[in-house]
Amino acid sequence: MIAGPLKQGDSSDDVKTLQQALTAHGFSPGVVDGQFGQGTVAAVMAFQKSEGLLPDGIAGPRTLCALDLANSDASPSAIPAVTVQVVSQMFPVTPIGNIKANLPSVLSALIQSRISDKPMVLMALATVRAEVECFEPIAEGQSRFNTSPNGHAFDLYDNRKDLGNRGAPDGASFKGRGYVQLTGRLNYQTYGPKLATPVDLVNDPDRASDPVVAAELLALFLADRELAIKKALLAGNMATARQLVNGGSNGLDRFADAYQRGATLIPNLAAD
Missing domain, CATH: 1.10.101.10 (PGBD-like superfamily/PGBD)
Incomplete structure (x- = not known):
């Protein structure tokens, strides 16, 4: 071997x-x-x-x-090098108390989903900064992107077929929540059963903002896109890596800044 x-x-x-x-x-x-x-x-x-x-x-x-030349396909874990001090440098305006409180559950979820190698750890933390820079699993607020000028809250999500929504009140019920800002009936329906302790997120969507559940959702969502994410990162394409999670470029500046800061702070490990 x-x-x-x-x-x-x-x-x-x-x-x-x-x-x-x-x-x-x-x-x-x-x-x-x-x-x-x-x-x-x-x-x-x-x-x-x-x-x-x-x-x-x-x-x-x-x-x-x-190739049958190794007994394990586990990549070396970057987790031991990911300290509160390191993450606080990746999140320069975030209260350190929030990082101390929530980082452990995020790291545990990454280990659980077998994406604890450096690229995926950086991807997870950069995603958190882009989505919820406060490092708390909060719910999405109203904006011009989700609420029309004269409409009810999150009405622009109500009929989004790509999100699996079926009309009001789906927009508000399945708005973005947690570290990855999980959005849409389809995602709530897909990822609830995949949790270590399954949760019916369709009927109890607010559970997506529970710190432990939110951490697991982040890890599961990224794990499902691991190969595509790593291909984008290998090509140095931050915009594509961000789009694979967000569906667009919202928060790209924060995402790229956090990733690049972390890349210099966390030691390099073996590749796949």
């Missing part, structure tokens, strides 16, 4: 074993010489695409496990 990760520039017997495994799976790296060159990078990427993994050309835990 190989501990990994293995990447371009490496030279070892482990690289040779990797090359042999790639060849056996039908993805030839060229000469099997123990040198992780461009041919091996290309073969790794082709294998990763075939397996639905992040095509970064690095043989990390998930790639090695898929």
Whole structure:
């Protein structure tokens, strides 16, 4: 078994074993010489695409496990490095008391959903800052984006078929809540049963603002989009990563700022 990760520039017997495994799976790296060159990078990427993994050309835990070269596909966790002090630097205007109170449940939920590697931890925290910079799982307020000039609260959500809404009062009932600002009947219906302790969010939507439930919803929502998010982040496309969660660019400046701050504060770990 190989501990990994293995990447371009490496030279070892482990690289040779990797090359042999790639060849056996039908993805030839060229000469099997123990040198992780461009041919091996290309073969790794082709294998990763075939397996639905992040095509970064690095043989990390998930790639090695898929090649039967590792016993576990678990990526190294960034959680030990994510302290209140670190997060307070990512949230420069947020009361530190809110971070102390709510960070533990968010980190626990990320571990539970198996997205505790650095990119996804940064994605989660940057999402929280973009959606609820106060770092509390609050409910969405009225704005020109959800309420018409002469309409009732959240009337612009009432008939949003893309959200699964069926008319009033769905807009107000399924407005954004929690750290990810979960919005729409469809999302409440989808994610309630996925919680560790399932909750009927359709009939009790305010539970989405409970700190523990909100943390789990954030983690579950991001986990469902993990590969697409990581592809966007690998390409350096913050706008696409943000859109995968928000559906638009609202809060992009806060999102990108938090992510970039955290990227310099949290040590780099192995890739997938």
